[in-house]
Amino acid sequence: MSQRVLLLFPQLNNLVFFGVYEPLVMEIFSAIAKEEGCEVELVDLRLDPHGCKRLARRGYIPDLIGLTTHGFPEVPIVNRMARTCKKLWPTSALVIGGGQATLTPELFDRQYIDLIVRGPGERVWRDLCRTGVTACATSAECRTIEDPEPPRLYSYPLPDRQITAKYRKHYKTNIPHHTGRPWGRGGRTGFTLLTQGCPFRCSFCVIWPANLGLYRKRPIPEIVAELQSMEESYIYLGDDNTFADAKYAGELADAIRDAGIKKEISSYCRADHICKHPDLMQKWYDIGLRYLVIGIEAVSTEKLKQFNKKTDQEQNVQSLRTLRKIGIFAIPHILISPDMTVKDFDDVYRFIEENEFEYPVTVPLTPLPGTADYNTYKAQGRIITDNLAFYTFMYMVLRPAHMSLREFDSQYDRLIFRTWSWSRFLRGKCGKLKLLGFMKWWVLVRVLVLKLR
Numbered sequence: 094m095s096q097r098v099l100l101l102f103p104q105l106n107n108l109v110f111f112g113v114y115e116p117l118v119m120e121i122f123s124a125i126a127k128e129e130g131c132e133v134e135l136v137d138l139r140l141d142p143h144g145c146k147r148l149a150r151r152g153y154i155p156d157l158i159g160l161t162t163h164g165f166p167e168v169p170i171v172n173r174m175a176r177t178c179k180k181l182w183p184t185s186a187l188v189i190g191g192g193q194a195t196l197t198p199e200l201f202d203r204q205y206i207d208l209i210v211r212g213p214g215e216r217v218w219r220d221l222c223r224t225g226v227t228a229c230a231t232s233a234e235c236r237t238i239e240d241p242e243p244p245r246l247y248s249y250p251l252p253d254r255q256i257t258a259k260y261r262k263h264y265k266t267n268i269p270h271h272t273g274r275p276w277g278r279g280g281r282t283g284f285t286l287l288t289q290g291c292p293f294r295c296s297f298c299v300i301w302p303a304n305l306g307l308y309r310k311r312p313i314p315e316i317v318a319e320l321q322s323m324e325e326s327y328i329y330l331g332d333d334n335t336f337a338d339a340k341y342a343g344e345l346a347d348a349i350r351d352a353g354i355k356k357e358i359s360s361y362c363r364a365d366h367i368c369k370h371p372d373l374m375q376k377w378y379d380i381g382l383r384y385l386v387i388g389i390e391a392v393s394t395e396k397l398k399q400f401n402k403k404t405d406q407e408q409n410v411q412s413l414r415t416l417r418k419i420g421i422f423a424i425p426h427i428l429i430s431p432d433m434t435v436k437d438f439d440d441v442y443r444f445i446e447e448n449e450f451e452y453p454v455t456v457p458l459t460p461l462p463g464t465a466d467y468n469t470y471k472a473q474g475r476i477i478t479d480n481l482a483f484y485t486f487m488y489m490v491l492r493p494a495h496m497s498l499r500e501f502d503s504q505y506d507r508l509i510f511r512t513w514s515w516s517r518f519l520r521g522k523c524g525k526l527k528l529l530g531f532m533k534w535w536v537l538v539r540v541l542v543l544k545l546r
């Protein structure tokens with residue numbers, strides 16, 4: 094069945110200061126739709142907010158519209174977009190999917206949506222391209238479905254990057270990393286994945302519920318072919334747990350090396366994996382891994398236990414040492430949880446200083462629906478706002494246990510200012526960060542705090 098398919102990537106509900114990445118899921122779905130003989134259009138609404146209206150003015154009418162959902166803050170945006178689509182194209186079928194549709198299908202406006210897909214979507218999407226979807230006459234007809242047996246391998250055709258060629262120059266990292274490299278000035282960035290989901294079950298994390306608890310790996314030859322096809326020299330791996338299967342990650346690194354691929358790569362990793370497999374990290378450094386986000390989360394083993402992180406403080410310290418030795422820049426993420434006292438804030442700062450972090454990121458613990466933490470805090474009545482614009486991992490949305498919210502925010506601001514202070518830099522506590530790199534961060538975080546408060 095040859096259909097006219099329209100793919101939409103929504104706007105995000107926040108100032109995304111670190112960059113705009115390609116709408117990978119829609120590039121994958123475009124490739125699948127084309128394999129099924131469909132005619133495909135794509136609008137990246139972040140860069141082209143009026144793209145749908147323009148298409149409609151031209152007389153374009155899709156048979157099937159696929160819209161992805163990103164995160165919790167995007168729920169109202171996705172609902173608004175669904176309404177717009179139904180107004181422009183009342184007879185077209187609108188399907189939504191993605192992490193947020195999986196976590197909270199009930200929050201989406203069924204009046205304007207014909208089908209909600211939970212969990213892995215590549216196979217379901219192929220079926221929909223083959224069979225088509227009938228637009229519902231009433232909201233009661235809108236169904237929620239999921240792949241009854243998602244394949245163990247996460248396999249899909251080469252993402253269709255021709256469909257995003259018109260936007261491509263805008264897909265880049267803005268954030269200043271260390272100076273001296275092109276990425277340090279911000280630069281064109283390609284985005285892909287090696288795996289989907291995570292085998293761990295951290296209490297604050299939305300990844301495992303959003304992926305129905307699955308952890309799937311892509312076939313190595315598919316990844317190699319994709320990296321070979323990507324024009325950008327800088328690649329962001331959006332995986333949540335790239336190195337959970339060390340054997341797989343090792344074989345993949347070998348295959349990338351043997352294919353002669355030369356890219357600068359950024360990715361994510363757990364502290365314990367780094368400690369257990371320093372050789373694997375070295376191997377990945379050798380093929381281009383330069384930046385690694387590490388979920389440090391807390392600076393005490395007791396707190397890590399509460400988060401069900403399954404790491405300890407020693408591993409946190411050891412993993413950072415290992416990365417420094419290899420030459421991979423760590424981007425440690427530390428959670429600012431509502432039970433922190435003034436001493437806890439000081440401990441976090443001390444940890445940052447002692448370990449001479451180049452790029453520490455302190456993130457307010459934000460309980461998202463679907464996570465274990467959300468249920469806990471909801472039951473305790475400690476969630477202080479339902480305004481989704483505050484659920485962007487930048488604001489404290491929980492009532493602090495030991496101080497007022499105002500005091501808590503000022504402790505948090507103080508931590509940020511101390512972290513990015515001249516005092517830390519001049520005492521040589523910012524690792525290898527150069528003056529220009531430090532200055533960029535210094536300005537950025539001050540503008541950010543001003544915006545937040």
Ligand code: B12
Pocket residue numbers: 105106107108109112113114115116117118121158159160161162163164165166167188189190191192193210212213214215217218286289299300331332333461484485486487
């Ligand atoms: C890439 C990414 C971004 C990009 C934006 C997207 C882009 N392409 O440019 C960037 C880096 C800019 C970004 C920014 C942010 N992000 Co973000 N991001 C991601 C990330 C890493 C990957 C998402 C993705 O594209 N995956 C690739 C596709 C192929 O996989 P997928 O979406 O799972 O799709 C599969 C299924 O879900 C399904 N499916 C998906 N869509 C559809 C649609 C249809 C029609 C169908 C049928 C099926 C279907 O089929 C696919 C194949 O199986 C996720 C984490 C993750 N690994 O999922 C976080 C994530 C979505 N981001 C998150 C957050 C919090 C943010 C930020 C707020 C962080 C911050 N503080 O700055 C910002 C700002 C966003 C905002 N609201 O303002 C959270 C959202 C949590 C939540 N539920 O609210 C996540 C889950 C990260 C996390 N660990 O918590 N992000």
Ligand code: SF4
Pocket residue numbers: 291292293294295298299300301333334363388402
């Ligand atoms: S925080 Fe990391 S390790 Fe924990 S469940 Fe989420 S993705 Fe997995």
